[in-house]
Amino acid sequence: MLALLQVVVTLIAGLLLADFASGVIHWVIDRYTPGSTPVIGTHFVRFIHEHHERPHAMFQLLWVVNNAGFFILVGSLFGLCCAFGWLNPVTLSAFAFGACANQIHAWAHRRPRYLARIVRPLQRFGILQSPRHHGVHHGASPTEHYCLITDWVNPVVDRLDLWRRAEVGLSYLGLKPMAYARPNPNYVVPTATA
Ligand SMILES: [Zn+2]
Ligand SMILES: [Zn+2]
Numbered sequence: 001m002l003a004l005l006q007v008v009v010t011l012i013a014g015l016l017l018a019d020f021a022s023g024v025i026h027w028v029i030d031r032y033t034p035g036s037t038p039v040i041g042t043h044f045v046r047f048i049h050e051h052h053e054r055p056h057a058m059f060q061l062l063w064v065v066n067n068a069g070f071f072i073l074v075g076s077l078f079g080l081c082c083a084f085g086w087l088n089p090v091t092l093s094a095f096a097f098g099a100c101a102n103q104i105h106a107w108a109h110r111r112p113r114y115l116a117r118i119v120r121p122l123q124r125f126g127i128l129q130s131p132r133h134h135g136v137h138h139g140a141s142p143t144e145h146y147c148l149i150t151d152w153v154n155p156v157v158d159r160l161d162l163w164r165r166a167e168v169g170l171s172y173l174g175l176k177p178m179a180y181a182r183p184n185p186n187y188v189v190p191t192a193t194a
Contacts, residue, residue: 014093015127016153021094022101023147023154025073027163030146031177032170044069052181055109055138067102074099097149105148108134111190126151135189142181 026048035046047069051058058066078095081087107119108129115123122128130151137145143163147153157163167177 010089011093013090014095015097015150017090017094018097018101019147019149019153020157021098022149023157026146026148027166030142030181031163031167032175034178040069044073052138052142052184055187058106058109066106067099070102071099074101101148104128105134108148109190131190135187138184139187139189140183140185142183 029045029048030052033040033045035041035049037045047058047061047066074095077098081091081095107115107123108131110131112120119128123130126133127150129147129149133151133154134145134148136154144158145154146163147157170177
């Protein structure tokens with residue numbers, strides 16, 4: 001019983017760590033990474049920037065194209081962790097969930113009828129990010145709700161005002177955030193009928 005509890009706690013810790021890391025990556029790309037950045041600009045950053053203009057364009061791409069950016073990024077960090085001996089059950093769990101971040105994000109844009117049965121209840125409990133939760137980032141508050149995996153981390157990060165505080169801190173170093181993403185009152189959260 002104790003071993004099972006340990007596994008569950010490890011998985012949840014990895015899930016939350018991966019969710020926060022997905023928020024950091026998303027925030028850096030949204031606010032500080034131009035599409036003209038060498039190497040990652042064309043094949044990773046532009047997809048994410050364009051996603052704010054046309055959220056459903058991702059469904060016109062091959063599955064592997066949609067997920068390749070996170071796979072490569074997470075794979076590279078995994079290699080670094082291996083090299084420095086930082087792998088443990090929690091970071092392993094975080095890498096597993098982190099590699100799925102953009103797929104979980106894509107599910108938050110899908111109408112329920114297109115989702116596998118197992119996804120819908122997980123979204124309902126916020127274990128996987130729900131369409132309504134992710135809709136906050138695409139709708140009223142594009143500078144909040146950067147984390148992509150669950151419904152649990154964003155409220156804490158946003159309550160702490162972490163992203164804005166970090167931007168104020170970075171502005172003292174001369175780094176100004178980009179301001180291309182605007183609130184979109186017309187964003188429609190996918191539902192059974194929408
Ligand atoms: Zn964004
Ligand atoms: Zn999105």
